[in-house]
Amino acid sequence: MLYYREQEVKNILKSHVSKANSILALAQSNRFLEAFKTSWETVQYGSISASLTGSVMAFDSTELKSEVDMWIRDLKDCKQQAENKFRSLEKPTYEEERKYANIVSDVTVLVDTYQDLKGKIDEIDQDFKNAVRVYRAPMREALTDISILYHSVNHVKGNFTGFKNVSVYVHGIEDTGNGFFESVKEAAKDGDIILRVNRDGSKEYYRVTILNDEKMIEQVSDFKKLQDTAQYKNKTGRLHIIYETEQKNEHRQETSDDLAEKLNEMGLMNENTKIDMFGHSYGGRRSLQFAMDYPDHVRSITSIGTPYDTNYLSTMANNVRWAAEKIGQDPKDTSDYLDFNEKNRNTKDGMEYSNAYTDMASEPMTEDIHHLKSANPEVYQKLLKMDITAAAGYRMEDTVSFSPYYTASGKHKISSDDTVSVESQNGEILGNLIDKKPQIEVEGSGVTNPGHIYEVEDEEFIHLIEETNEKQRQ
Template sequence: MYGRHPEVAAIIKGHETTANGILTDAGSQLLYEKFSSNVSTVFGLSASVGGSMITLDISATKSTVDGWISDLQTCLEEAWRKYDPEDDESGTEFMRIQSMSMDINDIIMNYNSLKYDLDDIELEFENAVRLYRSPVRSALTDIRILYNAENNVNGDFSGFTNVSVYVHGIEDTSNKFLQGATEGAQIDDIIVRMLRNGDVEYFIVTEDEKGNKVMGDVLNFEQIESSMNNNARVHIVYDTEQKNEHRQETSDDLAEKLNEMGLINETTKIDMFGHSYGGRRSLQFAMDYPDHVRSITTIGTPYDTNTLGSLADSARWIAEIIGQDPKNTSDYLDFNLDNQNDNEDMLYGNAYTDMRSEPMTDDIHHLESANPEVYRKLLEMDITASAGYRTEQMVSYSPYYYQPPTEYKTSSDDTVSVKSQTGEILGELVDQRPQFEIDHGSGVTDPAHIYEVEDSDYIELIKEVNDKQKE
């Protein structure tokens, strides 16, 4: 083969057979091109391919190439082991092995080059798989919901008709929603806190000696089950699995968990409460499961694109300097190329990529065109988009007379504009657009934005919504 030494040619013949088998099984044109560009000078390719990558085990292929390299190295070692200088007075055998060594080293270089290209394919393939994983997962969740409905599969909370779900924002947890959920509840309501580590905590809302509503002791499900009252409201305070995960990932996660709890059915109605990016997550869930959502109430939500979110996604090192984590992500990868970013060439989509380039109106317009029936259901929901703002003082100086400071209302909560928070771009979808003054925080590093969910006005709004919707 190509004038090679017989023992090397025999090994290469085996590699050729294996390679063509790999290419035939994979049916991948891309894989064929990588093999051809690296090993065409080593052996011939006769496999017939023409398909796109559908399924491919790159790790196994790289392991096979490692085995090829080992075959050649073993062959050379064996030749030198058998070599005896005393039997090679003319040096002919020495020169032959030296020549074989050069041939083998050249082949190994080709094989290593192929391995590098296989790494590129592996990355490309993993990105492609992740791109399609989310729609498949959403479809599987829908199938489970349908199966449970048709087979009367009940979860632990089946029978509860009023459910509030609280969804936090970017770089956050559910901690701040606990106070609002408790104060917005009624006595004997149940609070279910789903933690990021997978743990679940249960509380019963009670009163302290001053008549204030408080969470009782942390209970396990067996303890809380004995005192369940189906007329009570269930308050689910939800930690996303990743703090900055994309809204679609949250919708998929939440639907799966609510279905397991028995809360996705014809009678249970869900009232969503979202802070900051949690509002986008809540609206996405409503778009995906409009028959189960009764109302959405948000504060501080960037319904439009967001300047700081865009900066954090584009210049991630700046965000990392102030303690943010714009690379935090989940398995979700947005189909919209503008809503993707990469971490060492691994593509991902998260809350930052979403806020960078896609206002929520894009999805709403697509939905209205593709599925006007779902859009009509969104119109029928009670949607309240509240905004937080600060009041500042403006001081003017005059050399002739004293001018007292004048107060003015800021146009943002330091990170999100009031216009974006009130969802003006959503038009007729939003029923109410209240604005609340937030008297804590200032600037980008300690913005009023992070205190909105604890604001007494917003907590009072939570209570009003829960009471109204229960009636």
């Protein structure tokens, strides 16, 4: 400092440095320690010498900021007292004027320093939270694997243990399970059970009966009532699970983690139960992720309208989020999942996140497959043995073709459903992983009413569900 520091301010700073060392010793954070040391170089009084003996995985920065706020109040009170005293003097001396000026100047500088310190605390806190969220995903996956192993070794049963043929239906972004629910009711057979897992965690139960060639789908009020039905007791039919993600636009890894946890609770993650995955749009990516994570439990994957490659509209929604929100999309909807790949992230109020939009904007599924082939070739071989069908939706449109010799008009096949290219939907980038690449004509046109949203309810796709389930049953 270029001016003399008054004793009143010295006394305050002596108290502050003592409290800082005490609170930093409790926080045990090297980054916080460095932030305080840097700030104290500006303060130029006392030293930050807290001793750190270990590392922590959680702390509360609120206490630190609250303490700094108290320091700011101490300084402002000191300034106010100096001002009151100075104004009470009729004819202040030069020394009294100088003392008042020193206190005002010192408090101004110190308050700015403390405000800057609070900003550093917020930044460190945000970085810490982001880092913890990155590592939470593999920890959670490991815990789920341990839980699955425990259930297997100890023969722990869930409500649906004993069902051998299980179909799981996963919707895409900005969607619910409604579309699949209607399709599954069409595709379900006599003796089947339909279980709908809603976003709020509630469950709906339905049993399927065919009498005199008439299909009846009856909702059962609760699980106890379901247990009394022939469909549940026999367990010879298929269990259809329409799974609604906890956040509509969550990243595929979060869906895989959530789904594995819930299926394990139901008693379906065992060596006897075989799961056939069905995914619409981003739900196909979610299904493939689940298959990569739990290949021993998945028998087949059937997707339609899935962007296996990066997607231009998702890139636009991810980068120009306000524009996507204008048309009713929610590109900031996410879960707590944060991808290790920094390209597969965006920020919301300083907090990093990864969701379906960041994923489709940055990662073609080939990247994950290439990593899998290198890191775990055995899992890749299991994927090769699965029946994987990647269906694409297309539409017909009136077009006019001109040439120097003739003009032709009429219906022409458009190799896009206005949202995702046919090549991407057919999983061309995944090569020989994909066994079948059917194309299905769907209704709809344009970006606001694309054929993409009608794919899952199309009769041809429902027939594909029926074919897949029957083949796998046999």
